[in-house]
Amino acid sequence: MNIDMIRAAATRLQGHARRTPLLSSPFLDEIAGRRLWVKPECLQHTGSFKFRGGWSALSALDEDTRKRGVIAYSSGNHAQGVAYAAAQHGAPAVIVMPEDAPQxxxxxTRALGAEVVLYDRAGGESREEVGSAIAEDRGLTLIRPYDEPQVIAGQGTCGLEIAEQASDAGIQNADVLVCCGGGGLTSGVALALEAEAPTLRARTCEPQGFDDVARSLTSGGIEQNNAPSGSICDAIVTPSPGQITFPIMHRLCGPGLVVTDDECLHAMALAFLRLKIVVEPGGAAALAAALFHGDQIEGDDVIAICTGGNVDPEMFQTALSRFA
Known part of the structure; x- marks a missing residue:
C-alpha cells in the first residue's frame, strides 16, 4: 500500500464518487469543547464510504476478470458499495451477509442487483470460509472488506479530500477520528494524511467490548475480539484488525478511542438535530468520541468522519426518542 495507489484510485473515482463536505455546528462545538468538523460519508453513494473502495477495486480489475463476477462478505455497507459498483460496471456480484445484519x-444489497447469501454469524459460521468456497466454485474474484489493497486505496481518497478541505478551512493541527472495524478506511486515511497533511493524525474509534484495534495499537500486536457480535455498531464489529491495515495504523495512528453504544445513539440524535444528517450507530462512533471523549483529544480542532447512514428506522427512532 502506498500513496500512489490512493492517488490512482482518486483518478478512477473522479466523476463517480461524491466529494462530501466538512460540516460544522456551533452547538456541537460547545459540547466538544473545540471546533468540531464532520465529514459526512453517510451522504456518499449507497450511504457510506464503502462505495469508494468498491469502485476502486472493481475499476482496477481487467475486463475479463470483472465479467466473470465478484464476491464480497460484509454486514452491509461494503456489501452495498461492491454491489453498486459491480452493477455500474455490468459485473455480477455475490454478497455473503450475516443473518443478523440490519434488514x-x-x-x-439485493435491490442493487447482487445475489445475497446469508450465514450464521452469531452461531460462529465463518464468512471467510463461505465466501472462499463460493468464489472457488464459481470462479469469482473476492473483494475483501478491508484487507485488500485496492479497497484501502479507494477509502484513502476520503483522506485526500480531508487534507484539502482542512487546508481550506485553516485547520493546521487536528486529530481525524475514524470509525474503525478492520481498518481499511483508517489505514487509507492515515496514508493520505501522511503525504498531504502530516500535521493531521488519524485516530481509531470503536464500540466498547469490540475495541480490538485500540488494544492492538497498545500492545503492538494483532488482538482479537472475544465475541463475533453484541454491539449495535454492526458496521464496525470485526474479529481483529487486518494483516495489511494494522502495520499502517500502528505506524501512523494515535491511541484508539472507545465509545459506548449509548454514546453512539446520542451522537446520532445530535447529528440529526444539528447537522441534519442521518447516521447509523457504527457510523457515529467517531462523532461520539469527538463529543464525549474530548479529554482524550488535543488541539483546537477535531475532524470526525461519519462513515455510514444505513440505519433501520426502529434503531433511528430509538436514538431520537432517547436523546433528541
Whole structure:
C-alpha cells in the first residue's frame, strides 16, 4: 500500500464518487469543547464510504476478470458499495451477509442487483470460509472488506479530500477520528494524511467490548475480539484488525478511542438535530468520541468522519426518542 495507489484510485473515482463536505455546528462545538468538523460519508453513494473502495477495486480489475463476477462478505455497507459498483460496471456480484445484519442493508444489497447469501454469524459460521468456497466454485474474484489493497486505496481518497478541505478551512493541527472495524478506511486515511497533511493524525474509534484495534495499537500486536457480535455498531464489529491495515495504523495512528453504544445513539440524535444528517450507530462512533471523549483529544480542532447512514428506522427512532 502506498500513496500512489490512493492517488490512482482518486483518478478512477473522479466523476463517480461524491466529494462530501466538512460540516460544522456551533452547538456541537460547545459540547466538544473545540471546533468540531464532520465529514459526512453517510451522504456518499449507497450511504457510506464503502462505495469508494468498491469502485476502486472493481475499476482496477481487467475486463475479463470483472465479467466473470465478484464476491464480497460484509454486514452491509461494503456489501452495498461492491454491489453498486459491480452493477455500474455490468459485473455480477455475490454478497455473503450475516443473518443478523440490519434488514435495510440486506434489502438494499439485493435491490442493487447482487445475489445475497446469508450465514450464521452469531452461531460462529465463518464468512471467510463461505465466501472462499463460493468464489472457488464459481470462479469469482473476492473483494475483501478491508484487507485488500485496492479497497484501502479507494477509502484513502476520503483522506485526500480531508487534507484539502482542512487546508481550506485553516485547520493546521487536528486529530481525524475514524470509525474503525478492520481498518481499511483508517489505514487509507492515515496514508493520505501522511503525504498531504502530516500535521493531521488519524485516530481509531470503536464500540466498547469490540475495541480490538485500540488494544492492538497498545500492545503492538494483532488482538482479537472475544465475541463475533453484541454491539449495535454492526458496521464496525470485526474479529481483529487486518494483516495489511494494522502495520499502517500502528505506524501512523494515535491511541484508539472507545465509545459506548449509548454514546453512539446520542451522537446520532445530535447529528440529526444539528447537522441534519442521518447516521447509523457504527457510523457515529467517531462523532461520539469527538463529543464525549474530548479529554482524550488535543488541539483546537477535531475532524470526525461519519462513515455510514444505513440505519433501520426502529434503531433511528430509538436514538431520537432517547436523546433528541
Amino acid at each position: 435495510l442493508k440486506i434489502a438494499n
